[in-house]
Amino acid sequence: MNYHWNWDIFWELSPDGVHTYFQTLMLGTAWTLITAACAWIIAFASGSIVGVVRTTPYAIAVRLGDVYVELFRNVPLLVQMFLWYFVFPEVVPHAFGTWLKQLPNGSFYTAVVALGLYMSARVAEQVRAGILSLPRGQRQAALALGLTLPQTYAYVLLPMTYRIIMPPLTSELLNTIKNSAVALTIGLMELTARARAMQEFSFQVFEAFTAATIIYIIINIVVTFAMRLLERRIAAPGYLGFRAPAAGH
Amino acid sequence: MRLKIMASTIVVAGLFTAPAFAQALTGTLAKVKDSGTITLGFRDSSVPFSYLDDNQKPIGYAMDLCYKIVDAVKANLKLDKLDVNLNPVTSATRIPLIANGTVDLECGSTTNNLDREKQVAFTITHFVTANRFVSKKSSNLKTVDDLKGKTIVSTSGTTNIKQITEIGAQKHLDLNIIAAKDHAEAFLMVETDRAAAFVMDDILLYSLVAISKSPGDYVINADPLSVEPYGIMLRKDDAPFKAVVDAAMTNIYKSGAINAIYDQWFLKPIPPKGINLNVPMSASFKKVVADPTDTGDPAWYAQ
Numbered sequence: 001m002n003y004h005w006n007w008d009i010f011w012e013l014s015p016d017g018v019h020t021y022f023q024t025l026m027l028g029t030a031w032t033l034i035t036a037a038c039a040w041i042i043a044f045a046s047g048s049i050v051g052v053v054r055t056t057p058y059a060i061a062v063r064l065g066d067v068y069v070e071l072f073r074n075v076p077l078l079v080q081m082f083l084w085y086f087v088f089p090e091v092v093p094h095a096f097g098t099w100l101k102q103l104p105n106g107s108f109y110t111a112v113v114a115l116g117l118y119m120s121a122r123v124a125e126q127v128r129a130g131i132l133s134l135p136r137g138q139r140q141a142a143l144a145l146g147l148t149l150p151q152t153y154a155y156v157l158l159p160m161t162y163r164i165i166m167p168p169l170t171s172e173l174l175n176t177i178k179n180s181a182v183a184l185t186i187g188l189m190e191l192t193a194r195a196r197a198m199q200e201f202s203f204q205v206f207e208a209f210t211a212a213t214i215i216y217i218i219i220n221i222v223v224t225f226a227m228r229l230l231e232r233r234i235a236a237p238g239y240l241g242f243r244a245p246a247a248g249h
Numbered sequence: 250m251r252l253k254i255m256a257s258t259i260v261v262a263g264l265f266t267a268p269a270f271a272q273a274l275t276g277t278l279a280k281v282k283d284s285g286t287i288t289l290g291f292r293d294s295s296v297p298f299s300y301l302d303d304n305q306k307p308i309g310y311a312m313d314l315c316y317k318i319v320d321a322v323k324a325n326l327k328l329d330k331l332d333v334n335l336n337p338v339t340s341a342t343r344i345p346l347i348a349n350g351t352v353d354l355e356c357g358s359t360t361n362n363l364d365r366e367k368q369v370a371f372t373i374t375h376f377v378t379a380n381r382f383v384s385k386k387s388s389n390l391k392t393v394d395d396l397k398g399k400t401i402v403s404t405s406g407t408t409n410i411k412q413i414t415e416i417g418a419q420k421h422l423d424l425n426i427i428a429a430k431d432h433a434e435a436f437l438m439v440e441t442d443r444a445a446a447f448v449m450d451d452i453l454l455y456s457l458v459a460i461s462k463s464p465g466d467y468v469i470n471a472d473p474l475s476v477e478p479y480g481i482m483l484r485k486d487d488a489p490f491k492a493v494v495d496a497a498m499t500n501i502y503k504s505g506a507i508n509a510i511y512d513q514w515f516l517k518p519i520p521p522k523g524i525n526l527n528v529p530m531s532a533s534f535k536k537v538v539a540d541p542t543d544t545g546d547p548a549w550y551a552q
Contacts, residue, residue: 001348001349001350002347002348002349002350002484002485002486002487003345003348003349003368004367004368004485006367015411015414015415016411016414017414017415017418086437086441089441090441098442101441101442101443102400102443104425106443107427184405184430185430185434186430187402187405187427187428187429187430189405189428193405193428196341196405196406197405197406197428199341199344199406200340200341200405200406200407201364201406201408201411202364202368203344203364203365203367203368203369204368205341205344205345206345
């Protein structure tokens with residue numbers, strides 16, 4: 001391999017004239033984290049709502065929920081980003097479209113919405129599967145006790161559901177972080193985009209992507225570890241993920 | 250244990266030294282002679298330098314030059330037959346593929362600059378482009394100063410975005426610079442009014458305007474922001490191969506063969522749509538043809 005390694009490249013000034021390459025990667029990391037965090041809030045909130053709706057006894061609501069999930073789950077994320085970024089502003093009223101196009105950091109908002117909705121379809125599937133995995137008797141008992149349907153979900157079904165689906169939800173959170181890289185295609189300068197820019201400017205391609213890889217791994221290990229802790233804290237006895245406290249006798 | 254290591258060291262050393270004993274050739278020339286093949290890297294959409302035609306076959310100005318170089322390599326090695334492999338490259342993969350030996354010559358529109366010369370070598374410059382911007386005629390932007398406070402776009406990771414960032418900072422233009430993934434997308438941003446201007450190599454702007462829906466709506470500014478030479482890339486520190494390639498390029502220029510090749514891609518209709526870019530040879534490039542150089546120093550071309 002005829003390649004000139006130069007690990008000191010990270011401390012050299014990048015073409016923006018202000019930051020070193022290392023700092024530009026850190027800026028990218030910040031955008032990645034902010035984008036993933038905001039997208040996850042949307043994904044978790046709307047995913048939970050849609051997931052719940054799909055287990056209610058109302059046929060039309062269930063059907064609408066199904067459509068939502070299939071729509072956002074079956075179209076590639078890249079295509080969704082392009083649709084939101086380039087097509088959406090053209091089909092809304094002209095004034096609104098222009099405002100949208102001239103919004104500062106437009107690619108960030110677009111990325112958050114697109115990624116959030118895409119991931120929400122997946123969260124909705126997890127939530128639905130979690131609710132359906134509960135014994136039917138729980139719902140029946142709650143309703144028989146006189147709880148309303150919203151109360152049944154809030155106090156009986158969902159507290160168990162979230163505990164059960166914690167492990168797959170962790171995966172979805174990690175996916176959200178990794179999928180945020182797709183936003184580079186609409187001009188968001190997140191971590192992968194910064195690594196690409198770094199390799200184009202300096203031609204030190206392996207150093208750039210090695211750094212990006214390590215940063216992604218660190219982020220994901222930290223997230224996984226935090227989610228494990230949370231999982232253990234909230235685990236219910238007798239269910240998945242529960243570890244009995246050390247016995248005192 | 251130690252015996253094992255020693256034995257394997259000898260075997261490995263043998264593997265590396267055996268071809269060196271067989272012939273005096275080194276580097277790419279030795280590899281080409283041994284394998285009977287040479288690999289050209291091409292871009293899929295660098296019109297008219299290197300791109301895929303409607304049969305998905307790579308064609309273009311740089312490809313034609315590379316085939317001439319291949320002929321020269323074949324003659325130099327006195328081979329009866331030299332197979333040409335074609336390998337697609339992108340701006341992200343071109344360096345690793347050159348470095349790891351997958352691609353021997355990168356035939357595209359890669360800017361030769363001093364930073365990049367630390368990593369790869371470039372043969373004689375095959376085109377000189379200038380950094381300019383395209384905007385809609387209706388927005389009436391003539392000079393860089395007219396861009397003050399505007400949103401402008403360039404392609405991420407290019408030397409152009411680097412320059413406009415620097416110029417914007419120097420002149421306090423307060424630019425909102427957005428980075429697009431590729432040229433087509435950056436142009437789309439101007440087309441849909443997301444950005445007022447797209448800063449890029451003028452030759453790429455000409456072709457983007459030519460293939461757009463309404464070429465009459467766009468204008469490219471007059472004063473270049475900078476001058477950039479394009480070169481065909483090869484591996485660094487491979488002097489014998491570079492000498493053969495440089496000689497081939499010099500020969501194309503000195504023999505006048507360059508004129509026909511240039512005219513075919515820049516002054517005549519080109520596939521797939523039969524669009525004529527109509528870009529005559531620039532003064533800077535005429536200078537290169539008269540006095541072939543592989544320098545990556547923009548000052549040489551600006552004079």
